Amino acid sequence: MTARRPGRRTGEPNTKDEILTAARKLFSESGFERTTLRQVAQDAGVDVALISHYFGNKRGLFVASIEFPSDPVAVLAPMHECRIDDLAEVGLRAVLGVWTSPAGPAVVARFRQAVASGETDLIRDLLTGVILAPIRERLHDQTDLELRLSLYASQIAGLLVTRELLTLPAVVGTDIDRLVEVVAPNLQRYLTGKI
Structure with a gap:
């Protein structure tokens, strides 16, 4: 087993779910306008680039986080x-x-x-x-x-x-x-x- 390098995680199997969990919490507490992708990345313990990779932008992340069935x-x-x-x-x-x-x-x-x-x-x-x-x-x-x-x-x-x-x-x-x-x-x- 290879030891993981210190720092923010890259994409792993649960990363997307962890980003969504952090996003739901922050959007609920702070609202859409005051929540930043950096805050979500920090709370999820991931690099902010992964959010763009999975969700495109903040609107995409928000839509995914509230599980809206249509974009x-x-x-x-x-x-x-x-x-x-x-x-x-x-x-x-x-x-x-x-x-x-x-x-x-x-x-x-x-x-x-x-x-x-x-x-x-x-x-x-x-x-x-x-x-x-x-x-x-x-x-x-x-x-x-x-x-x-x-x-x-x-x-x-x-x-x-x-x-x-x-x-x-x-x-x-x-x-x-x-x-x-x-x-x-x-x-x-x-x-x-x-x-």
């Missing part, structure tokens, strides 16, 4: 390319697309579990640090941006609750195109209109 960054990628006036529609279609995809039940179950177990900080950080990020980047010079984003998020969360948790028949029975037609204009007003 929000990939789902919301079209929001980086669309017209500003189409942000709400494109974002809403992306979110509804996840809910109606094979990953949808797992997404809703994870949301329900997080709320029931009091992990609301993690859900808030997923929302503000990951899901709203493309909108924040596109509208960075908009006045009252954080209020706008919060109002946008409130409508998306409300739709999730009424459609997927409470299963209100009128909302569940309405197809995605119709929901987008009805809801997106109000969402767009929150993002770029008068508030």
Whole structure:
């Protein structure tokens, strides 16, 4: 058996799990914005480069640490390319697309579990640090941006609750195109209109 050199560990069989354990703890205690990859690496006893190797970046690590079954960054990628006036529609279609995809039940179950177990900080950080990020980047010079984003998020969360948790028949029975037609204009007003 070869003696291990002192210093930070390189990738070993349990390394990825240990990184995730450290990340969950730090994200829960400090939130998405205040947690750094260096802190996670230090707590896990690994080189920070391993986090990039396994998870790409902090958002990737965060998504993996909360066991979200769909990659929000990939789902919301079209929001980086669309017209500003189409942000709400494109974002809403992306979110509804996840809910109606094979990953949808797992997404809703994870949301329900997080709320029931009091992990609301993690859900808030997923929302503000990951899901709203493309909108924040596109509208960075908009006045009252954080209020706008919060109002946008409130409508998306409300739709999730009424459609997927409470299963209100009128909302569940309405197809995605119709929901987008009805809801997106109000969402767009929150993002770029008068508030």
